[in-house]
Amino acid sequence: MTPDPLPAEFSLIARHFRPLAGAGALDLGDDAAVLAPPPGRDLVVAADAMVGGVHFLPDDPPDLVARKLLRTNLSDLAAMGAAPLGYLMTVSAPRTTPDAWFAAFAAGLAQDQAEFGVTLLGGDTTSTPGPVSLSLTILGTVAPGEAIRRVGAQPGDLLFVTGTLGDGALGLRAARGEIADPDGYLADRYRLPRPRLGVARHGIVAAALDVSDGLVQDVGHLCRAAGCGAEIRAADLPLSPSARALLPQALTTILTGGDDYELAMAVRPEHAAALRDSAVPVTCIGRFVEGPAHVSVRDADGTEVPVAAGGWSHFA
Amino acid sequence: MTPDPLPAEFSLIARHFRPLAGAGALDLGDDAAVLAPPPGRDLVVAADAMVGGVHFLPDDPPDLVARKLLRTNLSDLAAMGAAPLGYLMTVSAPRTTPDAWFAAFAAGLAQDQAEFGVTLLGGDTTSTPGPVSLSLTILGTVAPGEAIRRVGAQPGDLLFVTGTLGDGALGLRAARGEIADPDGYLADRYRLPRPRLGVARHGIVAAALDVSDGLVQDVGHLCRAAGCGAEIRAADLPLSPSARALLPQALTTILTGGDDYELAMAVRPEHAAALRDSAVPVTCIGRFVEGPAHVSVRDADGTEVPVAAGGWSHFA
Numbered sequence: 001m002t003p004d005p006l007p008a009e010f011s012l013i014a015r016h017f018r019p020l021a022g023a024g025a026l027d028l029g030d031d032a033a034v035l036a037p038p039p040g041r042d043l044v045v046a047a048d049a050m051v052g053g054v055h056f057l058p059d060d061p062p063d064l065v066a067r068k069l070l071r072t073n074l075s076d077l078a079a080m081g082a083a084p085l086g087y088l089m090t091v092s093a094p095r096t097t098p099d100a101w102f103a104a105f106a107a108g109l110a111q112d113q114a115e116f117g118v119t120l121l122g123g124d125t126t127s128t129p130g131p132v133s134l135s136l137t138i139l140g141t142v143a144p145g146e147a148i149r150r151v152g153a154q155p156g157d158l159l160f161v162t163g164t165l166g167d168g169a170l171g172l173r174a175a176r177g178e179i180a181d182p183d184g185y186l187a188d189r190y191r192l193p194r195p196r197l198g199v200a201r202h203g204i205v206a207a208a209l210d211v212s213d214g215l216v217q218d219v220g221h222l223c224r225a226a227g228c229g230a231e232i233r234a235a236d237l238p239l240s241p242s243a244r245a246l247l248p249q250a251l252t253t254i255l256t257g258g259d260d261y262e263l264a265m266a267v268r269p270e271h272a273a274a275l276r277d278s279a280v281p282v283t284c285i286g287r288f289v290e291g292p293a294h295v296s297v298r299d300a301d302g303t304e305v306p307v308a309a310g311g312w313s314h315f316a
Numbered sequence: 317m318t319p320d321p322l323p324a325e326f327s328l329i330a331r332h333f334r335p336l337a338g339a340g341a342l343d344l345g346d347d348a349a350v351l352a353p354p355p356g357r358d359l360v361v362a363a364d365a366m367v368g369g370v371h372f373l374p375d376d377p378p379d380l381v382a383r384k385l386l387r388t389n390l391s392d393l394a395a396m397g398a399a400p401l402g403y404l405m406t407v408s409a410p411r412t413t414p415d416a417w418f419a420a421f422a423a424g425l426a427q428d429q430a431e432f433g434v435t436l437l438g439g440d441t442t443s444t445p446g447p448v449s450l451s452l453t454i455l456g457t458v459a460p461g462e463a464i465r466r467v468g469a470q471p472g473d474l475l476f477v478t479g480t481l482g483d484g485a486l487g488l489r490a491a492r493g494e495i496a497d498p499d500g501y502l503a504d505r506y507r508l509p510r511p512r513l514g515v516a517r518h519g520i521v522a523a524a525l526d527v528s529d530g531l532v533q534d535v536g537h538l539c540r541a542a543g544c545g546a547e548i549r550a551a552d553l554p555l556s557p558s559a560r561a562l563l564p565q566a567l568t569t570i571l572t573g574g575d576d577y578e579l580a581m582a583v584r585p586e587h588a589a590a591l592r593d594s595a596v597p598v599t600c601i602g603r604f605v606e607g608p609a610h611v612s613v614r615d616a617d618g619t620e621v622p623v624a625a626g627g628w629s630h631f632a
Binding site: 035042050076080092137144149209 | 342345346347348349350351352353358359360361362363364365366367369370371391392393395396398404405406407408437438439440442443444445446447449451453454455456458460463465466467525526537541
């Protein structure tokens, strides 16, 4: 009498996902993970979904898809000023998905787990008649009372952003072959966001979020939470050489396209110097002003740049 | 100058999901939720995905789909002996999904939030070109060291299950119109699992899991973790009147069909009386035995019932 065999699903999980499991994950062999939360810290939790054909292109390399999934969630922690702890993930994939896809997907996660110091805690793998559908829940921690919120800006605050803007949205168009991207820089930025962990720090940043729906819309979130307006100076937008080469046509995409995953932050003027002392470049692109929750963009001579309302929405 | 409008996605979240948000969720308006974990408790976390056409039928009422999603995750906490705390959820739905679908989906969640004492902490809503694709991550807590694992059975332990077996898998066939279900009992059991919170308690239950892949396969998990076998007495399987009416043809489905979400538990004989003192009926259906990790099923006269290997797998 030999032990009963296990179906293929368990083999797939054991080969590809179990090596990613960390402390508390119980080798992914139980119904749940068990972990002792770091004492004296608050938990910070967020979840994001990514769907093939919506958030990534069907031909995107699976390792980059996996890393983007993890990084968009890490970006949420970065916006809250939190440190990452671990993650749970569900993967729904067509039954015909080749084993090599899962292997590459897991390899991407392994790479970023090492880079960001997180491990897989649990999840689920299922089939789907539709495109690959991914969901990831990130767990992090922050000192009690030190989470950075979207609310907290006030008139007179400076508006800072990390890195460069517009590369994500332009990169999507580059990946689709719609615009020139000779060295592939933009497409890489679309496929692999850089979560800006450690930049938004309590006591320095008054309010923050990550720019995922488009700069104007996301700064609008900070305005609505604070009950004030904001003015953005188009000439001060930090742009990569690749994005700058696409001006002036690219300006609307830079202002309203999504997928940047840079941080937008409200900072009291007296804290600006401390913020500039970050590992990541930060740029002041405007300020918060008295008035309704409107975001105006002005060019170098002060003329308002017309911006179509809103950013990306999944539902019309 | 009027405040900038928000796209439809935010309106959808505000109308349907914000009313479900609890303490720490920050009204779903931030990049993440922030919560102080109950001091002196371990965290227990699990995630399950559900896909239209795979885990539920396209015509299933959305409130029942939502409640099944939450309940399958609560069942994972029940198997670990944990108490629920809250959940995060991602919903990917076709762009044409009517508002009434979201309203009914949220109403189902509200109903079960009240029943099980949990609230929504965060998540994401996206479009998909495929079927509705759902993912839920549940957070719970347990006293340190008191989580119940799949490992822990030993030869001589009794095998207990909660409730009745086979209703879920038979209910799927009933919902498809393949078998008779005059009063709709089986289809209801398929659509609405009963998470057995509070039954698997530390000091009484040595090992446990929830029966989601099929009884024989899931008891096999307990056997493999323990390095022993198990014998199930077919005559002692707790069956609903609806399932019993379908014997003997239904026996294979009862033994290997999934979707029961009852608990299978290894219990030392001296703890059986304490286990029976549960709010939910429990039944002893066999015992763990020395030998390889094989699950045998015997009928009333001791003859082994042949059971095809394995249960449900998403990947061939």
